Amino acid sequence: MRMRFFATVLVALPFAAVAQGSGELWEITMSMPGMPAGMMPAQRVCQGDDPERAAQQQKGRDKKDCKVTDRKQSGNRTTVSMSCSDGSTMVIDQQFNAARTEFKSTMSLKSKKDGDMTMTQTGRKVGTCDAVATRKERDAHMDKINKDMAAMQAAGAAEQKKFADRQIKQCADAATNMDWRGFGVYGQCRANKTDPNCKSSLDAFDKMSPEIAKSCNARVVEYCKRFQTQEGFLKARGDETIAQACGVTTASIKAAECPKAAKTEALSFLGRYCLAEAKPIAQQNCVGRDYTSKMGGKYNDFCTAYLAQASLEKPPASTTDQVKQGVSKGMDKLKGLFGR
Amino acid sequence: MVRLALVLAAWLAGGAAHAVDDPYPWIAAAYLVKRDGVVLWAGQPDAKLPPASLAKLMTALIALERGKLDEPVTVGRGVLQATGTRIGLKPGEKLSAGDLLTATVVRSANDACRALADHIGGKSFVRTMNQRAAVLGLTSTRFADPCGHDRDGQYTTATDLTLLAEQVMRHDEYLRLARLERATIRTLDGRSFALRNTNALLGRYPGVIGLKTGYTEGAGNCLVALAERDGVRVLAVLLNAPNRWWNAVGLLDRAFAAAR
Numbered sequence: 001m002r003m004r005f006f007a008t009v010l011v012a013l014p015f016a017a018v019a020q021g022s023g024e025l026w027e028i029t030m031s032m033p034g035m036p037a038g039m040m041p042a043q044r045v046c047q048g049d050d051p052e053r054a055a056q057q058q059k060g061r062d063k064k065d066c067k068v069t070d071r072k073q074s075g076n077r078t079t080v081s082m083s084c085s086d087g088s089t090m091v092i093d094q095q096f097n098a099a100r101t102e103f104k105s106t107m108s109l110k111s112k113k114d115g116d117m118t119m120t121q122t123g124r125k126v127g128t129c130d131a132v133a134t135r136k137e138r139d140a141h142m143d144k145i146n147k148d149m150a151a152m153q154a155a156g157a158a159e160q161k162k163f164a165d166r167q168i169k170q171c172a173d174a175a176t177n178m179d180w181r182g183f184g185v186y187g188q189c190r191a192n193k194t195d196p197n198c199k200s201s202l203d204a205f206d207k208m209s210p211e212i213a214k215s216c217n218a219r220v221v222e223y224c225k226r227f228q229t230q231e232g233f234l235k236a237r238g239d240e241t242i243a244q245a246c247g248v249t250t251a252s253i254k255a256a257e258c259p260k261a262a263k264t265e266a267l268s269f270l271g272r273y274c275l276a277e278a279k280p281i282a283q284q285n286c287v288g289r290d291y292t293s294k295m296g297g298k299y300n301d302f303c304t305a306y307l308a309q310a311s312l313e314k315p316p317a318s319t320t321d322q323v324k325q326g327v328s329k330g331m332d333k334l335k336g337l338f339g340r
Numbered sequence: 341m342v343r344l345a346l347v348l349a350a351w352l353a354g355g356a357a358h359a360v361d362d363p364y365p366w367i368a369a370a371y372l373v374k375r376d377g378v379v380l381w382a383g384q385p386d387a388k389l390p391p392a393s394l395a396k397l398m399t400a401l402i403a404l405e406r407g408k409l410d411e412p413v414t415v416g417r418g419v420l421q422a423t424g425t426r427i428g429l430k431p432g433e434k435l436s437a438g439d440l441l442t443a444t445v446v447r448s449a450n451d452a453c454r455a456l457a458d459h460i461g462g463k464s465f466v467r468t469m470n471q472r473a474a475v476l477g478l479t480s481t482r483f484a485d486p487c488g489h490d491r492d493g494q495y496t497t498a499t500d501l502t503l504l505a506e507q508v509m510r511h512d513e514y515l516r517l518a519r520l521e522r523a524t525i526r527t528l529d530g531r532s533f534a535l536r537n538t539n540a541l542l543g544r545y546p547g548v549i550g551l552k553t554g555y556t557e558g559a560g561n562c563l564v565a566l567a568e569r570d571g572v573r574v575l576a577v578l579l580n581a582p583n584r585w586w587n588a589v590g591l592l593d594r595a596f597a598a599a600r
Contacts, residue, residue, distance in 0.1 A: 181570060240599035250597070272593075291585035292540045304544075308593060311586035312364050 023048025023131035028123040048131030066090075076100070087112055101125045164209045171216035175223045178235035180242050183223070186216040190245040224248075230257050230269040238273060267298065271305035275313060282306045360385075364591070368581035369560070372498040375574045375595050377506075385502075388480055388495040389579045392554030392562045393425075393448045395488030395496075397504050398469045399457055400445055404511045406460055409438035412528060413459040415451075422450040423489065424556070427533045429455060439525035445517040447535040448553060450487045457486035473500075476507055490558035498577045505551055505564045505575060518550025518566075540585050541565060545592065551575075567592050 029042045066084035073079075076096035083089045088111035096103045107119045174182025181187065185205060189198030206213045224246035226232035233253055236242055243250045250273075258274035260266075270278040286303035362383040364371070370384040403409070415433045419426075427443055429435075429451040437459060443452030457465040469483040478500040484491035496504075508514050517523075521542045523535045541548040547569040554562035560580035565588045567574050574595040581587050 237593075238597045240597055244599060291544070291589070304589070308586045308589035310590075311583045312367060312590040312594070315366055 023129040023134065024125055025127040025129040026123045027126045028121060030119060030121045032117065032119050044126070046129035046131050046134035048129065088114070160209065164212050167209070167212045168215040171212075171219040175219040175226070178223065178226065178232055180223070180236060180239065180245075183216060183220055186213070186220055187242075187245065190220055191247070228253050228256075230261055230266055233257065234268055234272070267302035268305070271302035272309060275306070275309055278302070278306050282310070364587075367583070367587045367591075368578045370498040370577075370579040371581065371587075371591075372502050372577045373574065373591050373595050374502060374576075375598070375600075376572055380595055380598060381591075382498065385498040386480060387579075388497055390490055390494060390556065390559035391481075391483075391488050391496040391501065391579075392490075392556040392559035393450075393488040394501055394552055394554040394562050394564055394579075395469075395483055395485065395494070396444050396448060396453055396554075397501070397508050397552050397564065398472060398483060399453055399465075399486050400441060400514055401504070401508050401511070402465075402468060402472055403437065403441050403444075403456055403460060404508075404513060409436065409441060409513075411437045411459075413437050413440055413455060415455045416458050418454050418458050419451040422454045422487070424450050425538070426451040427535065433531070434528040435525065436528075442517055442520075442523050442525050443533065443535055444487075445514065445550075445552070446520050446523045446537045448538045449535075450489070453487035473504075476503055478503060488554060488556065488559075490556045498579055501564060501577045501579070502575060505566070505577065508551065509566065509575075514551075515549055518552070539563075539565075541567075541588060545589055548592075563588055565592060567596075569596055572596060 023046045026045050026047060027042050028045055030040050031037065032040075065086075066082050068080055069083050070081040071079070076098065078092075078094045080092045080094075081089070082092075088109065090110070091108045092105060093108075094103060094105035102124045103122070105121045107121070109117045109119070111117075170182055170184070171186065174180065174187070183190075185198070185201045189195065189202055192198045193202065202213070223232075227236055227242060227246055228248060233250075238250050238253075240250050243253065254273050257269065258277050261269040261274055262277035265281070267281070270281065281299075282303065285299040286307055289303050289307060291304075291307075360379050360382045363381055365383045368383065369389055370387045372382040372385045373380045412434050413436065415429045415431055415435070417431045419429050419431060425448050427447060427449040429449075435452075435455075437456060440452045440456040440459070443449040444456055461468045465486050466483055469486065470481075473481045473483065478496070481496040481500040481504075482493060483496075484494035488494075518539070519542065520535075521537050523537075524532055525535065526532045538553040539548075539550060540553075542550075545567060547567040549566045549568055551564045551566045561578070561582060561584040562580065563576070563578045563584045565574075565576045565578075574592050576588055576591045576595070578584050578587060578591075
């Protein structure tokens with residue numbers, strides 16, 4: 001901000017002495033150490049008798065709380081020293097040629113905040129201009145830029161609000177539909193908040209919109225609570241990763257819910273997750289059922305789930321004969337290798 | 341003594357290379373379950389066992405890689421030797437190679453498989469299968485029949501079948517066919533065949549894609565099951581699994597629910 005102020009001063013200064021009559025059109029080039037040549041393009045400035053602009057510039061300077069502490073003039077050379085309330089100081093040394101058609105100036109800034117810096121400026125008069133008309137044109141241009149900027153900011157804010165609304169709705173839907181993936185980073189990082197990637201993602205989202213974080217985190221809590229009910233657990237398909245993210249285990253949920261499910265004959269839950277409690281019902285209603293048989297009725301889903309899960313349970317010893325035979329064959333082959 | 345040490349060392353090394361959980365050793369002579377390419381569980385994954393119709397995965401792969409599925413194929417007399425599941429092709433009938441592939445994948449039809457194999461490679465087709473297997477790194481697989489009939493010296497492993505299935509899964513056309521519950525193919529002169537997929541999971545298990553069933557007396561019930569839910573893919577290979585459908589559903593359910 002201060003840099004912009006000094007640059008304005010630097011541009012304005014030479015013309016204080018020549019600002020009279022019709023406007024003079026100057027082409028001014030600025031450069032700074034370390035900045036590639038041509039990075040700051042030459043500016044054309046119309047300088048002349050425009051009381052309104054002079055008043056605007058003075059007002060701007062007064063605002064900055066900087067004062068001219070010394071001013072020396074010797075022929076075509078002017079040296080001005082300034083100091084500002086924040087402790088920074090600036091010295092401008094400016095030299096015109098005899099015809100006052102060219103100048104060169106150097107600005108040295110010493111500032112605790114911005115550091116030390118030197119800026120040079122060269123200018124040449126390239127013609128005449130109408131200072132009032134140019135100012136009006138520039139003011140109109142600036143007005144338009146300001147309006148465009150304001151419109152862009154408003155559009156950006158609206159877009160951000162839209163994005164936030166969408167994210168918040170997505171988290172709400174995720175909780176309603178028990179769709180853990182819908183929480184995105186709030187779900188993935190639920191149990192890994194200290195993971196560097198999670199931390200940086202969550203921080204970035206928090207900065208972007210604290211409302212999203214607040215709403216989504218609340219929905220995750222809601223989800224986790226529902227996950228520990230039979231209905232929620234079923235909808236989330238008993239996912240162990242989700243259980244871990246919620247700070248529980250599927251085993252603890254089953255242990256808590258299976259006795260309740262047995263009491264109420266909650267068939268869907270029993271068939272999938274409570275083999276021991278489901279066994280008596282299965283023995284009555286699922287015996288002889290083949291995977292491809294058409295059965296229907298209220299036990300259909302129960303039997304399908306139960307038989308699939310039960311098929312992975314260790315069977316009584318007699319039915320493991322086949323496997324034993326396989327092992328025995330393998331042992332025979334090994335024995336053969338040893339020449340027996 | 342040296343021989344004993346070598347055998348034990350090889351045995352231990354083999355065990356170490358497959359230090360994967362085997363929570364269900366009783367369900368099949370061999371099985372392997374992968375989720376998103378990572379092995380979750382496996383039992384006897386390197387046991388050499390007959391493949392039954394899972395051999396058709398290789399036949400289908402070769403047909404798909406060869407392309408030219410619009411090409412007309414004249415059914416040869418070889419189909420008369422096809423046993424097991426058949427759709428009733430007659431020598432001299434003409435079908436597109438694509439329709440023969442459809443019948444091979446969807447219905448596991450041995451006559452269609454035989455006609456396709458004869459068309460592509462004739463008597464050297466089995467050699468082509470074994471060459472392709474070698475290139476894929478299926479080091480414990482040897483084919484002796486294009487369609488998986490029990491033959492002496494024909495074997496594969498759950499590990500190799502997983503690799504083969506993953507290669508086949510790269511072909512969208514295979515996945516399209518494997519998903520079909522029903523399909524109809526026609527000879528070029530219009531005789532049609534209604535096919536019903538042999539994979540009982542289709543239409544019953546949510547998210548199932550395929551891939552191939554197999555059964556012979558020597559191999560027992562075999563299955564390569566692939567399912568996808570919420571972008572997660574689970575592949576289960578079962579060899580000689582008496583309860584293959586129930587087991588497959590149980591394994592898929594548990595694989596989807598297991599901690600990631």
